[in-house]
Amino acid sequence: MRPHRSQRLALMLVCSYLLLAAAAETARAQCSAPFLVDQTFPTAGPMETRWRICWQPMAGNGLVITAASFQKSPSAPLVRVFWDARVSEIFVPYHSGSPRYHAVDYGFPLIPLNSNDCPAAKGGTILGSGKEVCKELRDRGLAWKDDTNVRRGEEVVTWGALDAANYNYVIEWTFRDDGVVLGRVGATAQNLPSVPFEAHMHGPIWRLDIDLNGFAGDSVFLGKHIESVAGTTATDTMTLISTESGQQWNPLEFTALHIQDSTLKNSRGHASGYHLMPIRTGTPRHFEDFTRNDFWVTRYDPAEMAGDSLPTYVSTPANVANADIVAWYYGGLHHLVRDEDGEIVNGIWRGEAHVMWTGFMLKPHNLFDTTPLFPVGTTPPPPPLCPQGQRCCEMEGNRCRICVPNNAQCP
Numbered sequence: 001m002r003p004h005r006s007q008r009l010a011l012m013l014v015c016s017y018l019l020l021a022a023a024a025e026t027a028r029a030q031c032s033a034p035f036l037v038d039q040t041f042p043t044a045g046p047m048e049t050r051w052r053i054c055w056q057p058m059a060g061n062g063l064v065i066t067a068a069s070f071q072k073s074p075s076a077p078l079v080r081v082f083w084d085a086r087v088s089e090i091f092v093p094y095h096s097g098s099p100r101y102h103a104v105d106y107g108f109p110l111i112p113l114n115s116n117d118c119p120a121a122k123g124g125t126i127l128g129s130g131k132e133v134c135k136e137l138r139d140r141g142l143a144w145k146d147d148t149n150v151r152r153g154e155e156v157v158t159w160g161a162l163d164a165a166n167y168n169y170v171i172e173w174t175f176r177d178d179g180v181v182l183g184r185v186g187a188t189a190q191n192l193p194s195v196p197f198e199a200h201m202h203g204p205i206w207r208l209d210i211d212l213n214g215f216a217g218d219s220v221f222l223g224k225h226i227e228s229v230a231g232t233t234a235t236d237t238m239t240l241i242s243t244e245s246g247q248q249w250n251p252l253e254f255t256a257l258h259i260q261d262s263t264l265k266n267s268r269g270h271a272s273g274y275h276l277m278p279i280r281t282g283t284p285r286h287f288e289d290f291t292r293n294d295f296w297v298t299r300y301d302p303a304e305m306a307g308d309s310l311p312t313y314v315s316t317p318a319n320v321a322n323a324d325i326v327a328w329y330y331g332g333l334h335h336l337v338r339d340e341d342g343e344i345v346n347g348i349w350r351g352e353a354h355v356m357w358t359g360f361m362l363k364p365h366n367l368f369d370t371t372p373l374f375p376v377g378t379t380p381p382p383p384p385l386c387p388q389g390q391r392c393c394e395m396e397g398n399r400c401r402i403c404v405p406n407n408a409q410c411p
Contacts, residue, residue: 031067034127039156041177043137047074048373051175055158057132059107061086062171063160070179072368079264079367080211081274087171087185088207088328089307090164093286094192094200100288102308103164110160111168117161133160140176143373151373153177166190169202170355178372183208184279184359187333190349191341202333203284203291204358205307207326209300210259210274215324217262220297222247223275225254243317246293246310249278257295258365262322270366276327277361284332296328331358 031054040047050071058064068082090103110132118124118134127133136157143153159172170186185204192198212218221238228234238258241247249255260273278294285291289311296310299318307328333356342351385392386403393410394402404410 034129035066037127037135037156037158039137039175041154043154049073049177049179050078051156052078053156053158053173053175055127055133055173057110057128057130057160058086059109060104060162061088062108062110062162062169063133063158063173065158065173068175068181070175070364070367072179072372079213079272081181081362082209083211083215084207084209085173085183086207087169087204088305089203089205090169090185091203091205091286091288091291091308092167092200093203094195094198096195096198099192103162103167103169104306106164108162108164111163113160127158133158143178144371149375151375153373166192169204172359179364179367181274181362182279182359183329183362184357185331185333186355186357187335188353188355190351191337191353193349196342196344196349197337199334199336201284201286202335202356202358203286204331205290205310206329206331206360207305207307208276208329208362209326210362211324212259212261212273213264214261215300217322218325219260219262219321219323220325220327221258221260222295223254223256223258224250227252240321241297242319242321244298244314244320245296245317246314247295247297248292249280249283249294251283255295257297257327259325259327266366267369268366272367273365274367275361275363275365276329277363278329278331279359279361280331281358282332282334284330284334291330294330296330298326298328300324300326329360331360333358 035055037053040050042048052069053065054067056064056066065082065085069078069080071078088104092101092103112131113126113134118126118136123137125135127135138155138157140153140155143151153176155174155176157172157174159170162169162171166189167187168189170188172184174182183206187202210218220241222241224237226235257276258273259276260271264272266272283294290308296314297320298304298313299320304313310328335356341353342349385400389406390403391406392400393404402411
């Protein structure tokens with residue numbers, strides 16, 4: 001049970017919380033260069049969509065997103081997506097059982113970048129007074145294709161690299177023109193000097209304070225896709241997560257978290273939300289309790305920032321239905337040491353471990369009213385009146401009532 005408070009004290013606390021939240025919201029909304037990235041898409045031509053992103057460099061956490069809002073059309077309002085998004089811990093256990101590093105706890109700084117990291121010719125701009133963050137505008141490839149009709153997509157990427165002793169951790173946030181967010185951590189640089197040939201893991205834990213359309217009224221559902229191997233049918237389920245808890249990812253069920261706001265709807269009346277989906281090569285599990293789940297959902301508490309303390313945070317489960325929630329995601333990299341990492345030459349390590357990545361996708365669901373990035377002022381070609389190799393003999397309205405082979409006469 002949580003401690004009892006008088007109604008008067010509770011009212012004072014609520015009022016204080018709302019005032020602090022409003023003040024913080026105002027401060028975040030007023031972030032300015034170099035801590036503001038305001039990006040419209042497409043990068044050439046009239047605006048179709050827009051991201052407004054605030055960021056800060058923080059010791060230990062690296063590149064932290066302190067606000068992010070998305071605008072789905074020129075006439076639509078900005079919709080809050082993140083209040084705060086950060087890597088809350090990076091757990092690095094070695095196979096022999098020791099060492100077992102909690103890298104964020106060391107307070108490592110971001111590394112100053114140069115033009116080799118962030119070349120302007122590749123769409124890069126170095127940000128920050130310490131030149132520790134790179135912003136890149138990228139062509140992300142195909143957004144969609146339908147025969148000869150096609151649209152390529154774009155994205156704005158912000159990244160910085162933690163100077164974690166022998167390792168560098170690249171912390172990357174990608175915001176796409178279709179409202180998708182990607183979070184990734186890449187491990188690179190040099191193997192641990194004391195045991196350069198020992199395999200180990202890198203396990204980032206993201207803390208995602210997702211405030212869809214504001215901090216109040218959010219709920220999280222556990223999504224599953226289940227195939228019937230005994231038959232030919234399949235089902236998709238969405239189960240409300242009502243109290244603070246950890247959840248496991250099952251690759252056979254395409255497990256994902258669905259975050260939804262109680263009032264945010266598109267013009268078709270459908271509830272708008274975001275799907276949190278893993279991008280991973282495996283599932284890390286270790287002796288430590290905080291590694292036993294891949295997703296966690298907690299109620300917002302500004303004192304709860306450490307991913308390795310999650311079991312404690314949920315030990316007295318609070319309600320998270322229609323509330324101010326925080327979603328957590330635990331990913332993992334398995335570094336099986338290879339000759340390509342480097343070698344010891346005259347007693348000195350020579351070489352670099354290339355970047356390995358793990359991360360997640362946050363994908364909009366019913367946020368748009370229809371297909372985003374669809375050609376403005378054009379419509380897709382109509383479907384063929386008849387199957388290929390046939391022609392129409394008699395129309396009925398806008399469809400063909402009688403089709404015959406091209407070399408045949410109409411009846």
